[in-house]
Amino acid sequence: MTTQTLPNQTSTDPTLAVSESPKSGFYGTFGGAFIPEMLYPNVENLSKTYLQIIQSPDFEAAYQALLADYVGRPTPLYFSEKLSAAYRAQIFLKREDLNHTGAHKINNAIGQVLLAERLGKKRIIAETGAGQHGVATATACALRGIECVVYMGKIDVARQSPNVQRMRMLGAKVVAVESGSQTLKDATNEAIRDWISNPTDTHYVIGSVVGPHPFPDLVARFQAIISQEIRVQLQKQAGTALPNYVVACIGGGSNAAGAFYHFIKEPKVQLVGVEAAGLGIESGKTAASLAKGTLGIIHGCKTKLMQTKGGQIIEPHSISAGLDYPGIGPLHAHLFESGRGRFLSVTDEEALQAGLHLTRSEGILPALESAHALAALSKLELKREDIVVVNLSGRGDKDLNTYLENL
Template sequence: MTKQFEHPLPNSEGYFGEYGGSFIPPELQAVMDDINQAYQDIRQDPSFVAELTRLYQHYVGRPSPIFHAQHLSEKYGCDIYLKREDLNHTGAHKINHCLGEVLLAKKMGKTKVIAETGAGQHGVALATAAALLGLECDIHMGEVDIAKEHPNVVRMRILGANVIAATHGRKTLKEAVDSAFEAYLADPHTQLYAIGSVVGPHPFPMMVRDFQSIIGIEAREQFQAMTGQLPDNLVACVGGGSNAMGLFSAFLEDDSVAMHGCEPAGRGLEQVGEHAATLSKGVPGTMHGFHSYMLKDEQGEPQEVYSVASGLDYPSVGPQHAYLKDLGRVKYGVVSDEEAIAAFFELSRLEGIIPAIESAHAVAHAINLAKQGTRGSILINLSGRGDKDIDFVVENYGKQYGIASLL
């Protein structure tokens, strides 16, 4: 077994401290137990690890590089580095776990993979992996996000995926998860629900974390080779939390490395339904088959949430993040829509890198840390590129940043 699959948590029942577990109907639990057993088998199978490694190297383009953002560093007085997950095939970190999940589905004899997607990056990555490995693919996506992330919807359809609109509620990520779960409950035997983050019932928070931990393993080795030491700070955006856990996982035992997750403050933390800051404003609760922090309404149901970043507007968070928050090992802050969009343009214009709006939250948080006096090095997980967001950004913020007149 490689370092990618060696982690002390969760326990055998899928708990990170008091968070995690599996809260699903008994008939579905039997299916989940089969998935867990199949995963435990393949993670120790040298042929599976070799195939995944081959695809990472020759298909995804791993290892993704680390880039010293010199202009940002000079402007804000600390050394800022980017782990360039945006350079992966399909444009984000999501391909790391999608390849693993589709390989697992194929080894289990499944004929279809299904998933939810918010920004569309997970949907594109899963459609890509399914096309490569010969499985059918259904992607559930909120109707609002289908309109907002049109380029990714087109990519999914070109790749052969069936895109299914979630038309209830706010028609965004939470509703897409609801829709995908309903479809999975209808037939959990021939299809695998390839969950898109470190959320859901056990074993998915563990499994997605393991596949994403390649980010942190690479970053640890690369940063030491570049600088001779470990980074002083890590920064990653947190919706469900897969890119952040991928980076953080390799540094959890390094007390000298401070870790910072940032959630979307949206239009304001004091406005109910106008943010998705689960770890900052939520309380423990259970939804979508797992126990973690959760934003609840007055009835104890998942609260409506919002973010300018479609991939971050989820009313819960991965259980390992909840555990790390309570331990104090990771500090979780917030970034507003305005700060994220400003960082989107600043990284584009200072470094020639257009980030996903999700990743722009991490850039903004790093800038805020520097403004608050943080010194030393900051390594940002640049989890995705902004191709999917440019039409939306120009339409809604172009005039403010001097580009609307060019359309």
Template sequence: MRDVTLWREPVPPDGTMGEPLARGRFGEYGGRYAPESLVEACHEVEAAFREAWTDPGFRGALARLLAVHAGRPTPLTPADRLSEALGVRLLLKREDLTHTGSHKINNVLGQALLAVRMGRRRLIAETGAGQHGVATATAAALLGLGATVFMGERDIERQALNVFRMRMLGAEVVPVTAGSRTLKDATSEAMRHWVGATGEAHYCVGSVVGPDPYPWMVREFQRVIGEEARAQCAAELRTGVPDHVVACVGGGSNAAGTFAGFADTPARLVGVEAEGGAGASRGRLGVLHGCRSLFLQDDDGQIVEAHSISAGLDYPGVGPEHAHLRDLGRARYVTVTDEEAVEAAVRLARTEGIVPALESAHALAWVIRAAGDGELPSGSTVLMTLSGRGDKDVSTLKELL
């Protein structure tokens, strides 16, 4: 089913996406709904992050790692042939060109440095598509930390390459057999594991979800995407700012980081969800994994299993700041189907020589659809974050094509 929601008149750009309100709130969303045994650990993470984020030494160390290890800044690539076919000017922010192949490394390097600063010896992580797990294993190896990665059994089967990469980097990969055996259950198991390990391990949350301060902290570590893209667009575009800024959304970290660079501009912000995992588009208010946000639920308030061909979008909710941006009208959230995402991935490969991750292909699918039906006027400029490369999805695509 296609999204047919019309644009709402957005709130005037006003510096939205700053620090959250008291108790980690973004409007009515967010907060710290953690077990009593984790409340103090969350306080410690918040205090450490606040101190580190105002420390030029920490910021400098992170900037250096992002440059010499992750390969930042990533380029802004004009998709010339596809732009000509669509009648819009499409610019791709190339997070697929970072070390490890996705935007996840930006956040993980920040949290790993924070863990060292806090005296922690091990990183705990959850992963769906495996990219966050690979990034966590990479940062742990780089900084001499241990790594324990929880991954749903179904995702282990469809992301075998990334599982091998994590193990080669020295991480322990723990299969999760409960529930849907995907990202939601991997997150639950990672949080349970953290309960008994707060003194020696840091939970490296992979998206803008979880209890405060994680949604804010992860967004700040991913803000580098939007800030770089803002400067690059200023040099590339006559207007300096694109008409539309588009990114895929599961929990929503690459979108949050991208949007943060443009929240105070007239650009329209568009988050693209999987049809079967549309927390922002069709979710209801609830609490999961330590925060209050929008989640897919049944009539009894039980979390409904999400579905997506892309393991990274297979999550039944959305980060609390995205829910707030939706309510404000500052960002719009739309959905695309598995079939549209696969078609978009093939089209980008054959027009621009880029094989995108299936997560990123969802964002591209909406751009293609919106340009075709006139929702993106001819001549519009569109910045799209290409959050990851498609190596991990080759087996899935091979079965379908």
């Protein structure tokens, strides 16, 4: 199979804001579109039309109306007295867990399904790890009356059973992928194979800021509502639109891209991404792509990924299904390499304990993905006057069995 690339021109600006992503789709040396020949017309058409469509008044009005009246935005920015006392700083939680379907994923799913309608697509496919993107996509498809197929690794089907049942209840077909490690990477592989076989009538709703251009930019734009709201809410609650830190977990990186989006050009704001260390960075059982990765291509995108010297993917490990991915979005790889972002790693055990602490101190059960971001607070050298926003990207109902089995 021949692999083609869309015309590219590498950007060299280390402070490039995602809102100024070049038409080439590169962030520094990362990004691009390295795609099979049969997908070239589909991706090229999307690349040429997506900005025109999503920036049109008609689309914007429909999208914003659904965010407000269906998704339930804006989500609260909650000042946590207990966390603030524990970490001796001003800790705010951006409550994406209170969105309809329980995570930030619905922001992108609604947007992409509306986009697919305007592209004349009759069928939607998606990949999912933790199941939140699958649920969000199935929800948007049910709302708009569009066929939906969700690919999910067999292991994730077992550990995220509540979300699997929700997807099926919503009318989606859930395909359990049994190849490879049977997790998110393999679900993405199968979704891409489906898209190659059905390029004309099908739109692939990628759930993170990964994949070929324009998906990293497209998903980031739909998730940018998170940082847009943070600025307004923080100004009202703390008297400033700019926190000292924005902290978010990173697998592929969509919730972090959304939380960072409107702060990338603000040097006062430290952007802190938190990877899943799994059993430890040097354990061989980790999903910390920036800490352990090298430059390569995965799922149509040049980025940092965990691979052997021969270019074979090293299977990742995380207790969190949504972070169990061997690569990372090109924006985050660029923020890492340029030094604009700070990236930490948190083990399974640290995440479990952080999730338990928030549950018992504030009555908020976070997703295991979000628990990684919470655990990173202990790794920051915070001062009393520091304002810290942690993006609580999802709720932990889906992870309840995992919590109970491991604590």
